[in-house]
Amino acid sequence: MQIGEAARRAGLTVKTVRYYANIGMVIPRQDETSGYRIYGEDDVAKLQFVGKARRFDFSVEECRELLGLYEDRNRPSREVKALTMKKVEEIDARLVELQSLKDELSGLAASCDGDHRPDCPILNALSGG
């Protein structure tokens, strides 16, 4: 199939699929006469795999790694689990950070009257050292 259908079936944009071909992540067959990319069922499966991993917040490089493990019939599941745990930890750290940001900001917002007057504790907090 052509790139359009492969992209549709993988739930990705054509641009994205072409990008994955360019960076050597999912490399399709090439039609000699037309120059068109030709995708097979296995390629679509890989594209779906990568798409899903991306939605799980894995970076493109991590997806490449996961894809390598996915294609290796003899890989130890240990490696996949380690990568996943690392990602969970990253997400956790970001969660803590964002939560703290949210707390500070909503505390500031609560202390601000939000009326027509110029006095604003938010700006005061931002300008204070």
Added chain:
Amino acid sequence: MQIGEAARRAGLTVKTVRYYANIGMVIPRQDETSGYRIYGEDDVAKLQFVGKARRFDFSVEECRELLGLYEDRNRPSREVKALTMKKVEEIDARLVELQSLKDELSGLAASCDGDHRPDCPILNALSGG
């Protein structure tokens, strides 16, 4: 003072301060003969303000807006509060999204033995439609 000291005092890198000058966020005076940027105390205050707002996850454009409000002695605090609340909502949405990702991923990791065998529920989940 020169850019190096201004950056130090604002807790930013020289690159960042120069960038803020280039995009018209904090514009210093210019020494005619040397071409050096000359920063005053008020510029340092603005740089600190922007740096702090950035740490609060405001985008550069939002910082520009906040800085405008900061410099306007007659601004209504309503505007600042609205911007802050919007940012809090964004952070909240991202928190929900990340939490859901974390739950899914840690559920997967928990279901994976993580041993030497190739069977891996994580990869199975990623490859399943």
Added chain:
DNA sequence: CTTTACCTTCCCCTTGGGGGAGGCCCTATC
């Protein structure tokens, strides 16, 4: 034969700067 849809490559754009090259400016030291 022509339209239309699909495909190709190529290049610039995004965020928020980082890294480094090549070249001034200024001061200190020899």
Added chain:
DNA sequence: GATAGGGCCTCCCCCAAGGGGAAGGTAAAG
């Protein structure tokens, strides 16, 4: 006077992960 050093300048390319669109080739349908 020369030279070394540090700080500064502009200019250009780089990152992630593609998006947008131009210019042009190809295939299928009317």
